[in-house]
Amino acid sequence: MSNSPAPEGGQSRQINLQSLVDQFMGGLQRHFDMLAFNLASREKAAEEDYDRFAKSVYIMPASRAHQNFEQTQAYARDLLIRQVIGDSMNLVVTCLNNCHLFLSLAKSHREFAGEPEKIQKTAQEAQKSFVQSSLDQKFDRLEKDYEIRCELEDTFISLGFLAQGFMRQKSTVEAAQTNEQGELVIDLKEVDPSTIIDAEIAPIQPKLVDRAKVFREGDKIFFTDAELQLILVTLGSFAQNLFHSVAQFAQRMKES
Numbered sequence: 150m151s152n153s154p155a156p157e158g159g160q161s162r163q164i165n166l167q168s169l170v171d172q173f174m175g176g177l178q179r180h181f182d183m184l185a186f187n188l189a190s191r192e193k194a195a196e197e198d199y200d201r202f203a204k205s206v207y208i209m210p211a212s213r214a215h216q217n218f219e220q221t222q223a224y225a226r227d228l229l230i231r232q233v234i235g236d237s238m239n240l241v242v243t244c245l246n247n248c249h250l251f252l253s254l255a256k257s258h259r260e261f262a263g264e265p266e267k268i269q270k271t272a273q274e275a276q277k278s279f280v281q282s283s284l285d286q287k288f289d290r291l292e293k294d295y296e297i298r299c300e301l302e303d304t305f306i307s308l309g310f311l312a313q314g315f316m317r318q319k320s321t322v323e324a325a326q327t328n329e330q331g332e333l334v335i336d337l338k339e340v341d342p343s344t345i346i347d348a349e350i351a352p353i354q355p356k357l358v359d360r361a362k363v364f365r366e367g368d369k370i371f372f373t374d375a376e377l378q379l380i381l382v383t384l385g386s387f388a389q390n391l392f393h394s395v396a397q398f399a400q401r402m403k404e405s
């Protein structure tokens with residue numbers, strides 16, 4: 150299904166759900182590939198190579214502040230965690246915003262069939278309001294306006310808490326970020342271990358199961374290499390489920 154809102158300037162453009170899916174999932178795969186590359190590069194990094202590059206131009210901006218290999222390795226690891234979480238949250242928001250635009254158009258087409266200007270205006274106003282909403286409000290509006298409930302909403306709300314903490318230069322979990330049990334829980338998706346026969350070969354039909362990552366107040370925000378990759382796998386599962394729900398909603402609007 151495709152819809153045609155008129156962006157600013159009056160020129161219409163096609164919005165095709167499959168194109169949105171392909172573009173988003175392709176971009177997510179590139180993030181996954183770059184993470185794998187960065188993890189491989191860090192694993193192969195050698196102290197002598199670090200020292201050689203650090204001294205290769207014979208001068209540093211502030212040599213007294215120069216960090217040794219171990220210090221820089223730990224700093225790079227911390228930056229990678231922040232980058233993966235920050236990028237993931239940006240991708241979640243992008244996915245939600247794109248899906249909402251399609252949903253609002255599908256709903257407006259049913260309500261104002263034969264009135265293209267009203268369809269476009271109504272959808273654009275709804276989209277503007279949605280884009281300006283906070284993350285939890287976006288999830289609430291999808292459920293209220295389109296009866297779409299996102300399976301992994303709590304996971305990305307929790308990751309959003311961590312991202313907000315990083316913006317305040319916080320590296321540990323704060324009390325305000327935890328639930329009534331004093332925990333910050335992030336449910337990650339992973340391949341069911343029982344379906345893995347060969348560690349080098351992915352299962353033909355992988356089944357995803359939950360892996361809970363639990364933080365308590367004061368815990369340092371840390372993810373293993375595998376957990377960082379699973380954040381992106383989890384995002385992929387979230388996006389695919391959301392796109393499927395959007396397609397079902399659009400089909401209902403078309404048939405009603």
